[in-house]
Amino acid sequence: MPELPEVEAYRRFFAEHAEGRTVLAVDVLDPALVRNAAPGDVGGALTGRRFEEPGRHGKWLVCPAAGPTLLFHFGMTGDLVWSGDEPDRHRHDRLVLVFEDGELRYRNMRRLGGVWLALDDAELKVVLGGLGPDAFAVEQEEFLGSLSRRRGGVKAALMDQRLVAGIGNLLADEVLWQARIHPRRPVEDLGSNDRVRLFRTMRRVLAGAVEHFDYLETRRRWLGRVRGQPGGRCPRCRTALSRTVVAGRTTYFCPSCQR
DNA sequence: TCAGTTGTTTATAT
DNA sequence: AATATAAACAACTG
Numbered sequence: 001m002p003e004l005p006e007v008e009a010y011r012r013f014f015a016e017h018a019e020g021r022t023v024l025a026v027d028v029l030d031p032a033l034v035r036n037a038a039p040g041d042v043g044g045a046l047t048g049r050r051f052e053e054p055g056r057h058g059k060w061l062v063c064p065a066a067g068p069t070l071l072f073h074f075g076m077t078g079d080l081v082w083s084g085d086e087p088d089r090h091r092h093d094r095l096v097l098v099f100e101d102g103e104l105r106y107r108n109m110r111r112l113g114g115v116w117l118a119l120d121d122a123e124l125k126v127v128l129g130g131l132g133p134d135a136f137a138v139e140q141e142e143f144l145g146s147l148s149r150r151r152g153g154v155k156a157a158l159m160d161q162r163l164v165a166g167i168g169n170l171l172a173d174e175v176l177w178q179a180r181i182h183p184r185r186p187v188e189d190l191g192s193n194d195r196v197r198l199f200r201t202m203r204r205v206l207a208g209a210v211e212h213f214d215y216l217e218t219r220r221r222w223l224g225r226v227r228g229q230p231g232g233r234c235p236r237c238r239t240a241l242s243r244t245v246v247a248g249r250t251t252y253f254c255p256s257c258q259r
Numbered sequence: 260t261c262a263g264t265t266g267t268t269t270a271t272a273t
Numbered sequence: 274a275a276t277a278t279a280a281a282c283a284a285c286t287g
Contacts, residue, residue: 003265059266076266077284092284110283112266152276161267170265216265248278250264 002059002074002113004135004166005209010072010080011056014063014104017082018051021099023065030094033106033114036127042095042117046070057134058165060127068119071127072106075113081105135166136206143199147187154190154198155183156247167202169249170216170224171209175202177223177234182258183246227252 002010026043028034034042049065056062061072072078081093083102093105095115106115118124133142143164150157157163158172167175176183179201181194190198208222209215216224223241226232232241234254242255 006265073266075283076264078266109285110264110266112282112284150275156276159266168265249266 002076002078003168003171003209004056004059004206005171005213005215007056007059007061007074007166008136008210009213010061010074011054013080013082014051014054014061017102017104018063018097018099019053020050021101022050023047023097024100025098027096027098027103028094029089029096030111033094033108033111035114035116037117042070042115045117045119046097057128058131058161059168060131060165062124062128068117069124071116071118071124073113073116075108075110077109078113079107081107131161131165132163133165135164135202136210138164140196140199143202144192144195147190147195147198150187152186153183153247154181154185154187155249155251157187158202159247159249164202166206169251170227171205173227173252174209174223175205177253177258178205180257180259183251183253223252223254 023046026046028039028042031039045068046065049067052064052066054061054063059073063070082104089105090107092109093107095106097104116127118127132146146163150163155172155176158167158175159169173183179198181198208219212218215222219225221235223235226235227241233239234241234257237254237256239254239256241252244251
């Protein structure tokens with residue numbers, strides 16, 4: 001379920017297993033998931049290179065290797081697996097980075113997402129240039145500025161990666177529930193107090209989710225834990241949650257708390 | 260068999 | 274020009 005917090009966990013996982021290590025080989029098991037280069041280009045660019053500290057922007061994992069950069073997007077079902085934790089390759093493993101002490105596998109059941117290669121900053125910008133600032137790093141001033149230029153529903157705005165990068169369907173519902181804002185509320189109707197509360201709530205939710213990225217199961221007072229459950233009730237007021245479609249996605253909210 | 264699914268892109272409509 | 278909506282992508286699960 002890769003939104004910003006999960007990708008941050010992947011970033012740390014990548015750092016643990018790949019940072020500072022030299023690529024011995026790249027096995028492209030599913031050429032279609034190398035999205036912007038010929039399959040052989042990835043190994044050509046990375047073999048013999050050493051990965052540096054990985055970064056993250058929104059839902060993208062950015063892995064520089066002293067020159068070329070490998071980028072991962074996880075779609076809905078992407079994952080990273082270390083061979084030490086799981087000896088055998090899996091049929092959904094799409095690309096494998098081979099190191100001296102093991103291999104790191106990019107797994108993706110549904111094949112949404114994939115792997116991108118950038119050879120320099122210009123190519124990096126082609127891949128990431130359309131994204132807004134990272135939702136966990138953006139300053140309040142910039143966020144409010146973007147909101148002021150935005151019209152339409154607030155949930156659509158939060159999920160728009162050009163506005164801020166990293167918020168997906170579940171986190172958008174979580175942020176709006178915690179901020180007590182109705183997902184269909186037009187941005188232009190929000191007062192400045194609502195906007196500031198939205199920003200602070202977004203930061204708090206992201207911080208909590210990055211800290212405990214199993215928040216969907218374990219966070220007792222969060223919406224995520226009950227959304228989708230039959231008969232799910234608002235953790236604050238016990239009102240039965242509403243389920244609808246907003247911005248094309250299944251949306252849960254509390255009709256009592258979120259006016 | 261059928262509905263549903265956490266992401267993004269594209270086409271079309273407003 | 275922006276925003277909204279639906280479909281497509283793809284491969285499962287219940």
